Amino acid sequence: MAVSNPFANLFGRSPIKPMQDHMAAACAAAEELIPFFQAVVADDWQTADTIQHRIAARENEADELKKNLRLHLPKSLFLPVPRTDLLELLSMQDAIANCARDIAGIMLGRKMSVPEPLQARMQEFVQSAVDAANQALKAINELDELLETGFSGHEITVVENLIRELDSREHRSDELEVEIRRELFAIERSLPPIDVMFLYKVIEWVGELSNRAQRVGSRLELLLAR
Numbered sequence: 001m002a003v004s005n006p007f008a009n010l011f012g013r014s015p016i017k018p019m020q021d022h023m024a025a026a027c028a029a030a031e032e033l034i035p036f037f038q039a040v041v042a043d044d045w046q047t048a049d050t051i052q053h054r055i056a057a058r059e060n061e062a063d064e065l066k067k068n069l070r071l072h073l074p075k076s077l078f079l080p081v082p083r084t085d086l087l088e089l090l091s092m093q094d095a096i097a098n099c100a101r102d103i104a105g106i107m108l109g110r111k112m113s114v115p116e117p118l119q120a121r122m123q124e125f126v127q128s129a130v131d132a133a134n135q136a137l138k139a140i141n142e143l144d145e146l147l148e149t150g151f152s153g154h155e156i157t158v159v160e161n162l163i164r165e166l167d168s169r170e171h172r173s174d175e176l177e178v179e180i181r182r183e184l185f186a187i188e189r190s191l192p193p194i195d196v197m198f199l200y201k202v203i204e205w206v207g208e209l210s211n212r213a214q215r216v217g218s219r220l221e222l223l224l225a226r
Helices: 006-010 016-031 033-041 045-072 083-110 116-140 143-148 154-190 193-225
Strands: none
Touching: 016 033, 016 045, 016 083, 016 116, 016 143, 033 045, 033 083, 033 116, 045 083, 083 116, 083 193, 116 154, 116 193, 143 154, 143 193, 154 193
16 A cells, blocks of 8 residues: 655645656657558648647647746755656656657648658557557656655566666567668669658658657656665
8 A cells, every 4th residue: 555755745836747648649640650650651641730730739739838847846855756857757758748749740741741652661660669658658657656666666667667668668669670670771763762761861850759759768767776
């Protein structure tokens, strides 16, 4: 049973729930990439445009939550975790939403098609990156439990297992990135060079989405070690 933390009660509202809300908004932006790529593959640019606007709205929501949290984050020495650590974690979470916005923005702006031989693998790759982001959200959602237990006990093991699974998902995303780059290389001579250049960029950014999710987990792991 979780033990109430007297410091959290004494020194005001915990910043943990706003951190979790921010991460949820960032992941919601990332999740929209799944139907976005489905629309791209179907050459349905009207739907893609609608989804891109949803991604932008989610990213704006995350931005507002980030600004609010930065403005109201207490400077007290009695924060449950160091203020600088929370701010760094917040920036890493925010990068997930920014990455989703950038991917959708460049693809919609250029009406980038995905070559048929890459379509299935590309959608699997996007799904793996989104899975990594959602796994990071699961870990962040344990922050309040960690606080209540004083960053000790069984809850530490729960979070460590979540982070281990996040690392595994990010590794799978890395493997898919290598595979899809190899497949693109095999057909790139048949494609317009400028399209190839931007496809490589999109592949890089999708891989970066899972990397940023992993960095959230790594930062949380550092908090556990303090």
